[in-house]
Amino acid sequence: MPVLPSDLPLTHAPPAIAVRNLFKTYGQKHAVNGLNLVVPRGCFYGFLGPNGAGKTTTIRMLMGLIPPTSGEIEILGFQMSRQSLDIRRLLGLVPDDTLLFDHLTGGEFIEFVGRLYGLPLRDAHERSLELLALFELDGNVRKLIAEYSKGMRKRCAMAAALIHRPQLFLMDEPFEGVDAVGARLMKNILIEQVRRGATIFLTSHVLDVVERLCDRVAIIHEGHLVVEGSMDDLRSGRETLEELFVRTVGGAPTTEKLEWLA
Amino acid sequence: MTSPLRAVLWAQFRILRNFYPRTGPIAVLFAALLTLFWYGLWAGLAVFIASVLRHPEQLRSVPSLNLPNLLSNGLLLIFAYWQLVPLILVSSGMSLDLRRLSVYPISDAQLFWMESLLRITTSLEMLIVLAGLAIGLAGHPGASPWALVALPAYILLNLLIGVAVKDLLTRLLAQRGWRELVVLLFVSLATLPQYFSAFGMPAWVKSLLNMAPAVWLPWAATADLLLASRAVWPALLILLTWLGVAYVFSRWQFARSLRFDREEVKAAEDSSTRAGLMEHLYCLPRRFFPDPLAALLEKELRFLSRAPRFRLVFLMGFSFGLMIWLPIALGNLGPTSRSSFLANNFLTVVCIYALTLLAEVAFWNHLGFDRAAAQLYFLAPISYRTVILAKNLAGFAFLLLELFAIFLVMLGLRLPLVPHQFLEAMAVTFVLGLFLVSVGNAGSTLYPRPVDPSQSWRSSSAGRFHTLLLLFYPLASVPILVAYGARYVLSAKQPALAPFAFYAVLLVGIGVGYAVYRAVLEFAATRAERDREKIIAALSASAGPVSA
Numbered sequence: 001m002p003v004l005p006s007d008l009p010l011t012h013a014p015p016a017i018a019v020r021n022l023f024k025t026y027g028q029k030h031a032v033n034g035l036n037l038v039v040p041r042g043c044f045y046g047f048l049g050p051n052g053a054g055k056t057t058t059i060r061m062l063m064g065l066i067p068p069t070s071g072e073i074e075i076l077g078f079q080m081s082r083q084s085l086d087i088r089r090l091l092g093l094v095p096d097d098t099l100l101f102d103h104l105t106g107g108e109f110i111e112f113v114g115r116l117y118g119l120p121l122r123d124a125h126e127r128s129l130e131l132l133a134l135f136e137l138d139g140n141v142r143k144l145i146a147e148y149s150k151g152m153r154k155r156c157a158m159a160a161a162l163i164h165r166p167q168l169f170l171m172d173e174p175f176e177g178v179d180a181v182g183a184r185l186m187k188n189i190l191i192e193q194v195r196r197g198a199t200i201f202l203t204s205h206v207l208d209v210v211e212r213l214c215d216r217v218a219i220i221h222e223g224h225l226v227v228e229g230s231m232d233d234l235r236s237g238r239e240t241l242e243e244l245f246v247r248t249v250g251g252a253p254t255t256e257k258l259e260w261l262a
Numbered sequence: 263m264t265s266p267l268r269a270v271l272w273a274q275f276r277i278l279r280n281f282y283p284r285t286g287p288i289a290v291l292f293a294a295l296l297t298l299f300w301y302g303l304w305a306g307l308a309v310f311i312a313s314v315l316r317h318p319e320q321l322r323s324v325p326s327l328n329l330p331n332l333l334s335n336g337l338l339l340i341f342a343y344w345q346l347v348p349l350i351l352v353s354s355g356m357s358l359d360l361r362r363l364s365v366y367p368i369s370d371a372q373l374f375w376m377e378s379l380l381r382i383t384t385s386l387e388m389l390i391v392l393a394g395l396a397i398g399l400a401g402h403p404g405a406s407p408w409a410l411v412a413l414p415a416y417i418l419l420n421l422l423i424g425v426a427v428k429d430l431l432t433r434l435l436a437q438r439g440w441r442e443l444v445v446l447l448f449v450s451l452a453t454l455p456q457y458f459s460a461f462g463m464p465a466w467v468k469s470l471l472n473m474a475p476a477v478w479l480p481w482a483a484t485a486d487l488l489l490a491s492r493a494v495w496p497a498l499l500i501l502l503t504w505l506g507v508a509y510v511f512s513r514w515q516f517a518r519s520l521r522f523d524r525e526e527v528k529a530a531e532d533s534s535t536r537a538g539l540m541e542h543l544y545c546l547p548r549r550f551f552p553d554p555l556a557a558l559l560e561k562e563l564r565f566l567s568r569a570p571r572f573r574l575v576f577l578m579g580f581s582f583g584l585m586i587w588l589p590i591a592l593g594n595l596g597p598t599s600r601s602s603f604l605a606n607n608f609l610t611v612v613c614i615y616a617l618t619l620l621a622e623v624a625f626w627n628h629l630g631f632d633r634a635a636a637q638l639y640f641l642a643p644i645s646y647r648t649v650i651l652a653k654n655l656a657g658f659a660f661l662l663l664e665l666f667a668i669f670l671v672m673l674g675l676r677l678p679l680v681p682h683q684f685l686e687a688m689a690v691t692f693v694l695g696l697f698l699v700s701v702g703n704a705g706s707t708l709y710p711r712p713v714d715p716s717q718s719w720r721s722s723s724a725g726r727f728h729t730l731l732l733l734f735y736p737l738a739s740v741p742i743l744v745a746y747g748a749r750y751v752l753s754a755k756q757p758a759l760a761p762f763a764f765y766a767v768l769l770v771g772i773g774v775g776y777a778v779y780r781a782v783l784e785f786a787a788t789r790a791e792r793d794r795e796k797i798i799a800a801l802s803a804s805a806g807p808v809s810a
Contacts, residue, residue: 067523103276116266
């Protein structure tokens, strides 16, 4: 096992995520266009952008799901191009829900993920039961993931992401479709994880949640990073995050109306 | 610590355990019986091989029989079956869902070996045969102890090559242009034995094969090791070299598949998409049908023609079908040959084969492909009957195009084609299609299964439905068999009346087929409205770590 970056003194620890000159090109289009980003350790980081801005492409490259066209990704001090297995051991992922296995029950899926992360069988089983209870998914343990609501699927994915106590969470829209009670539960758990020193990198369209939770925020637009900074700095002009977001990436105001829609 | 392999197998077992209690016991029993029957046949062959090898005196009664050569050719057949059957069935068998598993801390090497083991599923039959061979050799006086190394090494070689072929093809088939080219290439290769048997083998091929025994080939080296018929060390070196080359090649292909980004390929295709003649074809339905039927039909035509799986099958219909049956039609077959029926009815056979292939993607599981649209069908103010009708019309439109493609290729190749054959092929295919589309409407409603249309090399319908099809096919063929029977009987006594009788029976078949179609359409529409929640849930489900 390599020496984990977290075992080093904080001053020497490399950032949780360091992205240098990252490109992802699809045909003629740059989905991610020369992105540079540093996410400090122990930070709650919001990665925002309008639809099609390149958020999901970026997070998928960070997860190792797709290779970048060019550029470097360093996660917790490991190079993605050479040490992807070391990186994967340290990540907790809440990807889009297509990565769940629908014909498993929630408990089975969480246990399965635990075993893939190398947990002993008994630990994986016990932790899966505890996580099911924590995320209030233990009402019907025989229920298949296919029968879960969208919010339950997100909770299940987050429970699975926690099972091996990762150092960095990569989350793609973790609150999408989650009800207020579930969202509160998830937020509290995430805050706890940051307190213990983990880093959270999430994309979300729920700007007020990002505003309340995140220490730092980056806004990406058409593959470029357009805003990056601490939440305090960004709010210093008494502008809400939503106002900043719309000002930064919003389109021109609509001048023509559809007559038939009136 | 638990190994990822154990975790994946455990998860897959759980998925099967969770899934099967939700299917009807009759369907499970039927599937089990058919599985038993199929593998029973192969087990019978294995027992035969074991018995022959254990009693070699039986072989001595066959003149000029050379056991090492026989073994070498047998191993070649096993290799061919293992590697070609998935191609012929356009199905990659069970394989890891790398997209899901690649985010977890499983090393590339572990994923590779898991994938290699899964190649067993494409040819369990060959393992049964090899088991028979191993048992037979255990009792054979001439068997060599090196068999203990040679047989596992030969199995491993097949698994490794299977991984390489699957990965290479999966990536190539994901790319438009390459996909069509690769299919034609492999189809041509697969039909070579047919051509050789019909037209004779070219001299250079003969000389290549007559380098007998071709000791440098893996099956020959394996056979040498099994019987120690030649020096052991060279054979061992040859086999290990093949194994090494296969390992390096398959690891390379697997690594490329792991890094393969389907979206990138798709984006490149999208940027080169041109709206041309096809756009006019897509808009044809609005001239003949009212909305919403026309709108649904146009959507189906666009969707199917853009789905890689459908495009591949459509291409195979008029390429593979022609190539595989062409040698029989053109070959030097005498009138007394058992194949003369096939030669006389070549066009009809090719058309039925094309129909069978198209049915897989257009009839059997018509909701599975566009599962995202399934919810819309139930929510929009349209009757579900109209949806099914649109899907069936689209299926028949493509079938018609497929038949014309066959005729055009035949004309292009200057193959003998007389008008009555054209008419006969169309009529027979239409009658069979009418029955099959009814079966498909029922099956699509009763056994909906989510399918990724971008996956060219995957089966599209539910396994249970496939087993039931074995029952339905003979039933659907009854009118055609009766028509041919009537023509055969009359051709001896009143030849002038024979064609009329043939088409009269087919007309009755169309009548019965239409009645069946109407009844099944009503049943499927009513059932779909009733089970809409179940259907949407089934179509929303995704597979496990291993997908079939």
